[in-house]
Amino acid sequence: MIEEIITSGRMNPEIDPVLHVWGWEIPFYLFLGGISAGILIFSAYFTLRNRQDELPVAVKWMPLAVPFLIGIGLIALLMDLSHVLYFWQLFTNIRWESPMSWGAWTLGIIMPLSIAWIATWVEDIFPKWDWKFDEVKTVINWLKNYRRYMAQILILLSVILGMYTGILLSAFNARPFWNTSILGPLFLTSGLSASAALISFFSKSEVEKRLFTRIDIILIGIELFMIIHLFMGHLAGTQVHIQAAQMFLGGAFTVPFWVFVVGLGLLLPVVLEILELKHKFIPAIVPVVLIVAGNLMLRFIVVNAGQASRWLY
Amino acid sequence: MRYAMAVDTLKCVGCSDCVVACQTENDVPIGHCRDWIVEKTTGTYPELQLEIRSERCNHCANAPCVRTCPTEASHYAEGGIVLVEESECIGCKACITSCPYDARFIHPEGYVDKCTFCIHRVEKGQNPACVSVCPTHAMIFGDLDDLNSDISRAMATRKWKSLIPEAGTDPKVFYLI
Secondary structure (H helix, E strand, C coil): CEEEEEECCCCCCCCCCCCCCCCCHHHHHHHHHHHHHHHHHHHHHHHHCCCCCCCHHHHHHHHHHHHHHHHHHHHHHHHHCCCHHHHHHHHCCCCCCCHHHHHHHHHHHHHHHHHHHHHHHHHHHCCCCCCCCHHHHHHHHHHHCCHHHHHHHHHHHHHHHHHHHHHHHHCCCCCCCCCCCCHHHHHHHHHHHHHHHHHHHHCCCHHHHHHHHHHHHHHHHHHHHHHHHHHHHHHCCCHHHHHHHHCCCCCCCHHHHHHHHHHHHHHHHHHHHHHHHCCCCCCCHHHHHHHHHHHHHHHHHHHHHHHHCCCCC | CCEEEEEECCCCCCCCHHHHHHHHHHCCCCCCCCCEEEEEEEEECCEEEEEEEEECCCCCCCCHHHHHCCCCCEEECHHHCEEECHHHCCCCCHHHHHCCCCCCEECCCCCEECCCCCHHHHCCCCCCHHHHHCCCCCEEEEECCCCCCHHHHHHHHCCEEECCHHHCCCCCEEEEC
16 A cells, blocks of 8 residues: 655645646647648648649648637637746747747747748639739749748648647656657647548548548548557556556546547548548538547647656655 | 755654745745645555655756756756746746656746745855754755765765656655665
């Protein structure tokens, strides 16, 4: 028997009895950041492959949502800061050891870059669009010449944006459940999967719909593989990692994770998407809602489970 | 200079005087604490062992909180004391989640707060408040680089342990056992 009593009342708010300093704001931002990254990666990649006219929703339309998604995410992040008036300190320091620092810088660059990226496509999707000022027109026409370079930088930054949220969590060795390097790739893949599902939902062209449904099926397969790997890694780890995994294998997170994230968020939609490809009638809204909700749930569960896992001493 | 603290678990009676002294000295807001007492009972009745520890920030030499801080608010001060610069702290709480000892908390004014080893006293050559009030003299504070300091002598002559060294943090609060 081991009994540990903390007397003299360490009951620090948000720390005891279980750490819960990060509420809904952080997982909500991780979700929006992941989807934004996915949208930008697809848009930039298919531009580099010269398929912008064949895949208009993926390349031209979906990026329109990105500044709003990132903007809402940033508001959530600011709401989480408890000393918010000092947030500018993020941009007077660069700390390579802190994923949060390079995440902040990546966001600071990707936000204006995604707006510039959209600006180069606006005239394609709204033929009657008028920029009003000649100077703006000149700048945008100039930017259009550098679209390929922009696309390359966007892919690089979006991969960082999609991965750093996971790496940020995995850098906390104090929370064994997060302390696995697979979280970065897992978050990137799930962000890509949600944006692929959204693209195929909004697309009106059969070619684009089918392409992104196929991409999504592959991504969900990779995601399932990574989830299995995550638990294999933990179960082969130290006692604290095994205990962290057991929260999902019989513990408090078992049902929310395996039923809602894996069952309803990954397995069911992948079956529906396969049926869709086989020309069975599936209401298009069903798989996309399941995937997006599963995505959001995955981040909430990962953030909460990490805070619930700890070293024992 | 490498400041460290040793708590003699054979002398500590868990009276919480260190906790009260800290709260008074550092004006710690009500409902929060920078140090605390852990009573750990192991074994099966009637063969029980009791260990009492006064715990606080371990002022790790490889501090994860300093590593994950995005703004350099968490930093190493003189002698390896880990401090938070209030005016650089944005309240992102990355340091709180990176601390395996859960030694940090959010001050009601928004920045992150924790034990400072009473650096304002140490700079004047005094002991931290908790050490200075301990009625059983269970706590020793000093410089590990000075081989004649009380703490170096205690570490050399006594058996000791630190908390979760396997977390790789290289803690600088030791427990004499």
